Amino acid sequence: MVTRVSDLLRAPAGPVDLQDIATNVTPGFTGKGKLDAEAATIRLGPRLALLQEQLYAQGRVGSERSVLLVLQGMDTAGKGATVEHVLSLMNPMGVHYHAFTAPTVEEREHHFLWRIKRRLPPPGIVGAFDRSHYEDVLVARVHRLVPVAQWSSRYDVINRFEAKVSASIRIIKCFLHISADEQRRRLRARLQDPRKRWKYHPHDLDEHAQWADYQAAYADVLERCNTEVAPWYVVPADRKWYRNWAIGEVLVEQLDAMGLAWPPPRGWEPDAECARLSRLAAQRP
Amino acid sequence: MVTRVSDLLRAPAGPVDLQDIATNVTPGFTGKGKLDAEAATIRLGPRLALLQEQLYAQGRVGSERSVLLVLQGMDTAGKGATVEHVLSLMNPMGVHYHAFTAPTVEEREHHFLWRIKRRLPPPGIVGAFDRSHYEDVLVARVHRLVPVAQWSSRYDVINRFEAKVSASIRIIKCFLHISADEQRRRLRARLQDPRKRWKYHPHDLDEHAQWADYQAAYADVLERCNTEVAPWYVVPADRKWYRNWAIGEVLVEQLDAMGLAWPPPRGWEPDAECARLSRLAAQRP
Numbered sequence A, B: 001m002v003t004r005v006s007d008l009l010r011a012p013a014g015p016v017d018l019q020d021i022a023t024n025v026t027p028g029f030t031g032k033g034k035l036d037a038e039a040a041t042i043r044l045g046p047r048l049a050l051l052q053e054q055l056y057a058q059g060r061v062g063s064e065r066s067v068l069l070v071l072q073g074m075d076t077a078g079k080g081a082t083v084e085h086v087l088s089l090m091n092p093m094g095v096h097y098h099a100f101t102a103p104t105v106e107e108r109e110h111h112f113l114w115r116i117k118r119r120l121p122p123p124g125i126v127g128a129f130d131r132s133h134y135e136d137v138l139v140a141r142v143h144r145l146v147p148v149a150q151w152s153s154r155y156d157v158i159n160r161f162e163a164k165v166s167a168s169i170r171i172i173k174c175f176l177h178i179s180a181d182e183q184r185r186r187l188r189a190r191l192q193d194p195r196k197r198w199k200y201h202p203h204d205l206d207e208h209a210q211w212a213d214y215q216a217a218y219a220d221v222l223e224r225c226n227t228e229v230a231p232w233y234v235v236p237a238d239r240k241w242y243r244n245w246a247i248g249e250v251l252v253e254q255l256d257a258m259g260l261a262w263p264p265p266r267g268w269e270p271d272a273e274c275a276r277l278s279r280l281a282a283q284r285p
Helices: A005-009 A034-060 A078-084 A134-137 A148-152 A154-165 A180-192 A204-206 A210-222 A240-256 A270-283 B005-009 B034-059 B078-083 B135-138 B148-154 B152-166 B178-193 B202-207 B211-224 B242-254 B270-283
Strands: A067-075 A095-099 A126-130 A171-179 A232-236 B067-073 B095-099 B124-128 B170-175 B230-235
Touching: A005 A232, A005 A240, A034 A067, A034 A240, A067 A078, A067 A240, A067 B148, A078 A171, A078 A240, A126 B211, A134 A154, A134 A210, A148 A154, A154 A171, A171 A210, A171 A240, A180 A204, A180 B270, A204 B270, A210 A232, A232 A240, A270 B178, A270 B202, B005 B230, B005 B242, B034 B067, B034 B078, B034 B242, B067 B078, B067 B242, B078 B124, B078 B170, B078 B242, B135 B152, B135 B211, B152 B170, B152 B211, B170 B211, B170 B242, B178 B202, B211 B230, B230 B242
Parallel strands: A067 A126, A067 A171, A095 A126, A171 A232, B067 B124, B067 B170, B095 B124, B170 B230
Antiparallel strands: none
């Protein structure tokens, strides 16, 4: 029996201390390192693309099912890079990416899940959330944007919401786990490389200074919202090549578990249509 | 001076007869055939991805510019396949794909451009329209969904609309030009391959039977809406490998012409931020 990466990375049951979970390890990866992992990630492509196309095809003939990949993690953890390197292995036609930033004035006038519900992937689509409703128990908590009583009631609200939508949406939540040292290295690289500076904002350093508060807030998320229908995976992300491979592998495993297949014709018969085509060809428009 | 594929494929000025434009030729391609073209398409990837990331980066720091690729063509011409093989060379984060199908009840209550405007690419984004507002002078005309006076007034409306949005959106319109014979071959392949049957609908054969009417309607589109700010390119598309390479090449040429570059930092100074990062590192959260 093969151990699935999904099982190896599943957030532990019970209290979580992120300091106990290494950021530079490579669970389930049996290759030799970076080059092997990059090749292995590319090799996931055809399988990922096939599963995604079957999901899309079923969406076209009436299935309600879709997939939602939720990406959370500190700045520079690689949420965007995961989209670039892993979701790019699928057909862009079937991938809906959305980054949630600070809520707009209109969004703040609504329940915190309002803007989330509007972006849920429609049937057949693989949705990717770069940040999500979890920001409402992360940044909202660390920056005290709302009273304690308000954010602390949101975990249960989120669990009920995810349970409800999981009837049609397979939810895959990945926490990209990096160390503070690694974040500093990556922020410095952004500052020093003219091709990366556009990703930087001085605000990023203010956030970095609140590292411990964010880690505590993430620990509570992983403990309180790690359900069977919407599990959390903790992806060690100091090594970018492992992060990409692991998330690709988790996606393959989770899509595989959906039992996808090519939909049969609905309401028409291939042989009859072929005969009709031959008759039309004989008339030659 | 190198001849650009954009120039070779630009729709001719004046009246267009699609029978005079070959569907199985390969203008501008100097390689040996399929394998060469597929390799050449892959080699466009890094340049396409770079240009798209610069566009995205500029969108993040206040530029209004975006790109819109309009894909039109008969069923099986390869609108979806272009997205799969060419747009997949870019980061899915910066690509917004939308397929326009028959208008909904709500959409029919509005002006025909209403649903189009809602899907225009926001700043920094490469939008791809799989069918578009041109359906309102194609299917609407062939199937007589509206009176002649109504659809025939739309060419000017479209030109004015495109001229207006071209202030911020670089519009690239590709007509994927296949022969009726090639369409029959591809429809038959869809019918015979269980992996492709989901793309088929008996309606496709009814459309095929109206081939000549559609060709005439397309000819008028290419003649009347081929403007400097929103040019039409006629892409010979019987050979899938040429179609993919040619559209990739046109995209590179058009994005190149935008004079994109990495945006400089706005409101902060790299050295000062590096020093701040070093101070924070010394405190070690």
